Amino acid sequence: MSEIKENVIIGIDLAGTPKNPTGWALWKNKTIFACHLHSNNEIIRNSTTQKPTLIAIDAPLSLPAKGMMRKADLQMHKLGYPVFPPRFPAMEKLTIRAMEISQKIIKDGFDIIEVHPTSTRKALKMPRKDWNKMQKIFLNMGLEGDVKNRKLSPHELDAVTAALTGYLHLNRKTQSIGNAKEGYIIIPLESDWRHIQL
Numbered sequence: 001m002s003e004i005k006e007n008v009i010i011g012i013d014l015a016g017t018p019k020n021p022t023g024w025a026l027w028k029n030k031t032i033f034a035c036h037l038h039s040n041n042e043i044i045r046n047s048t049t050q051k052p053t054l055i056a057i058d059a060p061l062s063l064p065a066k067g068m069m070r071k072a073d074l075q076m077h078k079l080g081y082p083v084f085p086p087r088f089p090a091m092e093k094l095t096i097r098a099m100e101i102s103q104k105i106i107k108d109g110f111d112i113i114e115v116h117p118t119s120t121r122k123a124l125k126m127p128r129k130d131w132n133k134m135q136k137i138f139l140n141m142g143l144e145g146d147v148k149n150r151k152l153s154p155h156e157l158d159a160v161t162a163a164l165t166g167y168l169h170l171n172r173k174t175q176s177i178g179n180a181k182e183g184y185i186i187i188p189l190e191s192d193w194r195h196i197q198l
Helices: 040-048 071-078 089-107 117-123 131-140 154-170
Strands: 008-013 022-028 031-037 054-058 112-115 174-179 183-188
Touching (some): 022 040, 031 040, 112 154, 117 154, 117 183
Parallel strands (some): 008 054, 112 183
Antiparallel strands (some): 174 183
16 A cells, blocks of 8 residues: 555646646555646646656547537436437547647557546545535544645636545555546545545
């Protein structure tokens, strides 16, 4: 378990366009550094220079082979985790951006997973959109750094949630929804956040 705690995890709440802020969080030894980034190059550079064990990104990393939804999206809906399909007009731009960023990150030799913070919070019995309560929960879980020092934005808190999903994934406490052909969405095994040992 101590080996996992030394790992560096990046959480990214990707915006559909560089004009809007992307939430970015670095998780290292339970200490969080969070910020807003904009350009693809900024996101890639800040992520890869940290030599992360894992990068968890809140955005579809693939398009469906046909139709509006991938197998992962259909399965998520059946499980009660509604996600927006990658082919929705507002989502397609985000998906294409996420694919471009992830391909460069993978080319640099880093592992990346697709996550969905709202579903993570549902699986862990956290509030979905109560940002103040969410930040207090992260403090109660034992996270430090920016979570402790200042009020984080919704984008930053989504990025921290993405990083938490990455942490649980490294600890084999997640499930992979989807298939190899169209890609997987990683969500935590259902439990209560109060039972998570960081």
